[in-house]
Amino acid sequence: MPVARPETSDSRVIAHVDMDCFYVQELYPWFCRGVISSISLTVEQRKQPDLRGLPTAVVQYNAWKGGALIAVSYEARKCGVKRSMRGSESKQVCPQIQLVQVPVARGKADLSTYRNAGSEVVSILAMKGRCERASIDEVYLDLTDAAETMLVEAPPESLEVIEEEALKSHVLGLQSEDSSDAKENVRKWLCRSSVDRRDKLLACGALIVAELRLQVLKETEFTCSAGIAHNKMLAKLASGMNKPAQQTIVPFSSVKGLLDPLPIKKMKQLGGKLGSSLQSDLGINTVGDLLQFSEAKLQELYGINTGTWLWNIARGVSGEEVEGRLLPKSHGSGKTFPGPQALKTIASVQHWLNQLCEELSERLQSDLDQNKRIAHTLMMHGTAYKASDSDSHKKFPSKSCPLRYGTAKIQEDAFSLFQAALREYLGSYTAKIQGNQNNQWGITSLSVSASKIVPIPSGTASITKYFHGNHTSCSSTMQTQDTIFEEADPLSPAGKESNPEVNVTKPQIEFPGGETTIKHAVPSSDQLEDKKDLLNDQNPCCSSENQIQDEFTQESVPLSTSGSEHCSQMNQSRQMNINYGEEPCVITFNVPSSNRQEQKRKAVKDKGTSSILRFFKNQDPSCAPQKPERVKNTEDVKAPLSVGSQSRNDSSLDSNQSELPKERPFEEAGASSVGGSSQIEQRTGASWSYNVDEIDPSVIDELPPEIQQEVRALLRPHKRHNVVKRGSSIAHYFSPTKNA
């Protein structure tokens, strides 16, 4: 008999909150699903309040056929306007339609407004429990602790008044939802005193979520819909059931009734190919239909992990943790160049890469300033076609390299990556890469992204500010800053006391394959002939090589001290770099703070431990990677930043030519080819010896909590889905073995 398994997850209280906009929703019901649309609408409403109630659509670009619709208003739909129509097409169907444009910057859509709006809301929702930002407008909350606290200190039945908002909850399985006394029924349900503890916890969770949603409304004018259930999957499912601005509770006893008739494609990971395979392979349509298949059978068909996952979700079981993460793991910027717009010259590719990198760099700088995080990997991806040629089906490869801060360097590195990729794409040495009109290739999309973002010690914030404050006025300080982070230890996913040697080999880790690979990855100078003015005397664009070399020198210095302290090198090299960069300033060496040891909630989490002390208070601030305060918007520094960065960065095809020479003097003075490293060596060497005395070179546990958290997170990239822990029968699902 298929029954949802209790296991440990059943007493958790998980909420999924999906933003929408209530007052907007009444006017624009189609906007219920996202802050993106809501925000753009709000902005537009302020500008032009007349838009209310009119057939409206949000459109991206208008160059070609009026742009692409990303959101269509209810009124417009009545006119027959559909998503995936072109703007001009919608005009034909609905001449009076109002088209609102997504902001454009650097020739591409700019979503920073929406990202910031999402951050605004997240910062409020994150206050009552562990919060995971699941997308630009969704979060998961683990409210277990808060709900348990509430149950002890102020259970619903003890309250004289229940929030109106909570009374408007939908309780799956509760009778007479639409009767006139629906709220009274909900009240009774919430206040039942002698029931399953799990339901009482959900009731507490519902009260908390209701309050959170009200607070979001008050402070941001956005509304949210929410689902409250015992795991993420169910919460997510529930949050979409009553929109907008409503919340839905899934009592344990209603899980089966919810899932059994649910079309399989509605499940979170089954909307695509896997869902289709399920339908065709098994001839099923609902989640309930899945119950008849054994776990072994599902594993046989779809692999160990997926099979087990399927078997579990069909029973409402999902052990996925709510990750305490409010900030994105990566930043990216991309653009497509469909059809005739395909890029056919190196110059045009470089132009667009520069635009993309400019945006990326700006966002990275904001992240650094506001969240004190550094990204360590730059990735470039593109799609391309090849006119004829044998293997025209080959895909354009992605390439990555260590990320160096500074717009110009990012641009330079991204361009190098592109050239390496193009070379590979076209085959070893197809002489004609530099394209003119008669090219055989075209680039139909480009994107750059930054990942492996880790926090820097909080004490260095002042350093960051110091340089940030100065770098706009003087490019030398900018250069200095670049150098700092260029040198920053990548903090690659190593650094566990178990194998400290890994740190020593870090260069290889950062750029596997060693030098040979690197040489291949980096375009050879002869291929840059057409752009030699770009890269001339500088060590030919080999950003990667520079990076490697720098890191080698960086590592080689400490090596001279002793070989036995490798485990601490990671910390110290990081510290010393910062010290080095900060030389003109006052700030003292930053010893990893050992307080705030509550850091890794993992330790406290699993059982609902006695960490229940507060109710309706800021709970466990460590869910925020950095500060318990607000999530910093990632890009509201645009104004001050653009003054410096935009002016010094190209807006034309060959801007690099004017830009690079400007920076080169500093590189040559400080870091060109061999000499540069030596200078760095000296300084870092000095800092090193100093730091060695200052710091107890132990291990990871001595890092600041934020670092620890991040490092451990890197060490434990979560395997696919769920599965309950310590559950007897399904414990083996955690087996590290991968399926094919």
Added chain:
DNA sequence: CTCAAGTTCAGG
């Protein structure tokens, strides 16, 4: 085991 690169999925 980790990594880079490829694929899939989900949103607005």
Added chain:
DNA sequence: TCCTGAACT
């Protein structure tokens, strides 16, 4: 559509 981001292989 186009753009963004996460996760799995």
